Amino acid sequence: MVEKVKISENLQMSRLVHGLWRLSDWNMSKEEILRLIESCIELGVTTFDHADIYGDYTCEEIFGDALKLKPQLRSKIQLVTKCGIKLVSENRPEHNIKYYDTSKEHIIKSVENSLENFNTDYIDLLLIHRPDPFMDPDEVAEVFTELKEEGKVLNFGVSNFNPSQFDMLSSRLDFPLVTNQIEISVNNFENFYNGAIEQCQEKCISPMAWSPLARGEIFISEEE
Secondary structure, X not given: OXXXXXXXXXXXXXXXXXXXXXXXXXXXXXXHHHHHHHHHHHHOOOEEEOOOXXXXXXXXXXXXXXXXXXXXXXXXXXXXXXXXXXXXXOOEOOOOOOEEOOOHHHHHHHHHHHHHHHOOOOEOEEEEOOOOOOOOHHHHHHHHHHHHHOOOEOOEEEEOOOHHHHHHHHOOOOOOOOOEEEEOEOOEOHHHHOOHHHHHHHHOOOOEEEOOOHHHHHHOOOOO
């Protein structure tokens, strides 16, 4: 059974997290996805990682449609999702250029879309997907505080932030960022060199490691 990790006072996540980046490529029925979720829960993998843009803005809804078949599972899982990237997509016809957007308006809209996609009234953990060079930390702190007070998002973190970016946003918040989702694998040591790992240790927070198997590259021999 996969153990749990305490992320905050109101959030425990499974040590292993199931990523849903490619869910739309798997061509699974709602019933098959439901069985996948149930199988994960049986193994102790209760945390599922999403982003609004995954599957060209489709993966959250695909997952949520499966959850609708058995809504009582919501209380047994933790939903993580990310926002802050705008892609040019037929599913977002109002987007005419790809860029990072961490404005209050976009974060609120992204959260409302995610809540509807998942058919839930709260997100366990919301992450800013990528550092936005034009981010207004005071505006992000304001919208984080509103979403927390409304109960729509229980915890907040970031993804792919370096230590100075993490500290900058943290300085505007009255509550802690609970994680930094960063790439960690035997093929990528960047976050050991830039201080991100040490910062997590200093602040006693658990990093979320994305692509820990290096996208499967560690299983490919040189001969292949």
